[in-house]
Amino acid sequence: MPKQFTLNKKERLKKTKLIEHLFQSGKKITAFPLRMHYLFPEQADAPLQAAFSASKKNFKRSHERNLIKRKLREAYRLQKLPLQTEIAGKNQPLILFFVYNGKEKPPYELIAAKMQELLNKMLLIVQAHEADTPNT
C-alpha cells in the first residue's frame, strides 16, 4: 500500500526553465497572505509538482524563510490528496508555485486554512480545464 502524505523530490518543482515559464505565462490565485501560480505545461517529470517560496524582501534572514517554506510544505503535504487523485486521472500535468506574501511570521493554523482554500479553488479549475479541452 503506497503512502499518501508524501512529498519527496519527484513531487517538488526543481527545473529552472519550468519555473520561469510558469511565471511568464501562468495564472495566479490569491488568498492573502498566500499566492499560488499555476500552469498546465506540455511536459513534466511528474503529474503534479509544487514549489514554495517566501520573499527575501520581507524576510531577510534565511532561517525565517526556511521556517515559512517548511510550514507551507507541511500544509500542502497534508491537504493535497484530493487534487492529486483528480489530476492523476487525466493525461495533463500541473505545476504549482506557492509564494508567501505577508510581512510577519504566520502561525501554522492560518497557513493551513488558506492552503485549503487555494487547493479547493484549484480542484474546481482542474475539473473545468477538462471541460474546456477534452482529451482526444
Next chain:
RNA sequence: ACUACAAACCAGGUUAUCGCUCUCCUGAUAUUUCAGGAGGGAGGAAAGUCCGGACAGCAUAGAGUAAAUGCACCGGUUAACGACCGGGGUGGAUAGAAAUAUUCAUACAGCGAGUGCCACAGAAAAUAACUACCUCCAUCCGUGGGGGAAAAGGUGAAAACGUAGGGUAAGAGCCUACGAUGAUAUUUAGUAAUAAAUAUUGUGGGUAAACCUUGCAUGCUGAAAUGCCAUGUAUACCAGUGCAGGAGCUGCUCGUUCCGUAUUGCUUUGCAAUUCACUGGGUGGGUAGGCAGCUAGAGUUGUACAGUAAUGUGCAACCCAGAUAAAUGAUAACCACUUCCAAUUAAUUGGAGGAACAGAAUCCGGCUUAUCGGUUUGUAGUUUUU
C-alpha cells in the same frame, strides 16, 4: 546564603503519529524506480566575509629601481597570521598614611631628519614681545623714538624646565644647590624589551589615526576555482598554407631569449628598418544539465608527559551532515526550567504564559557582531551561625 565582576561550559528532554535527505542491506520491478529494515543528519556563533592558510588554476630566465598595500616594545606559540600566550613600558580606577597590591586599557618605531598644520581666545602657536621692567636720546613734561631683557600680568587644551639663592642697569640655566626629564656611554640584573646606579650632555611645545622617514613582508584569481561527460551553434585562440610575423620577462630602466620570413638600403650570408590574409575545426567561450572536486581532517574524545602559559609530543579508541528553488520538520502529550495570578498545610497545588540569537553550501585557524536562560570555578563585598 545573596549581590557584583571575570573566565569556562551547555544551548531542554522523552514518547507517539505523519513526513524530508544521505548511506548500507533485503525483496520486487527489469535499469531506475517502488516497498521493507538498519544507521547518520546544523551552530556557538553555521552569521559578517575582516585577516591567515590548505587546495586548485593562471603567470613566472635575470638585475636594479620605483610604486602600491599591510605590519611596527620584547620573547615565545603556530602550517600561517594583523591571531594567541608570557613579560616590559605608558595611562587610568579601587584599597592604603606610604611602600605597594588588585584590576582595566593600550596602532606602544621615528616630530634630536625635512615639509605642513595647531579652531576660539591671546601680543605671540615657534627665529615670540601687548601691558609692565631697565637704559639712552629728544621733549611743548603729556609723551615720542632707539636699544636691552624675557622675571611679573592676562589668554588658552598647550606659552619656551620647577623651587631657592647668587648675579644684574633690569633680567634670564647666566651661575650654584636641590628636584624633574630626554639622549649617549659604562656597570649590575635579565635571552630581550627594560629597570637601577654612575658619568657626560641637553631642556627650542604638540601633531606621524598629517605628508613623510626607517625596518620587515607581499605574484594574480577563488569551489560560479578546476577536471570529465553529454547537448550544441556562431566565431575568439590553435594548426596548416602563402608574398609572414609571433611569444614572454607585473610598471619603468637596463639588458635580453626562442621560433620563423619576405621586401628595401648598405660596408652582402652580416647589420639596420619595415611588413597579415586564407583554409580546417584539434583548443577555448556562451547556454541549460550530470558526475568528480565533496568531506578521514593542521579530525574528535580520553589519557600520560614537557612547559608559568599559548601549545607540543606519545599512546589508545572512534568515524561524526553533504543538501542544490537547497534536507534535519509539523502536531500532540508528559517531564524538567522559568514568569505572573490565586489558594493554603509555606513549599506544595491549580490556572495562564515564556523559551533567545539564529540555518551548513570546498575545508580548516582566528577576529568581530547577535544571544532567552542555566551550570561550574575564581575574586570582592554584605548578612547569618559557630
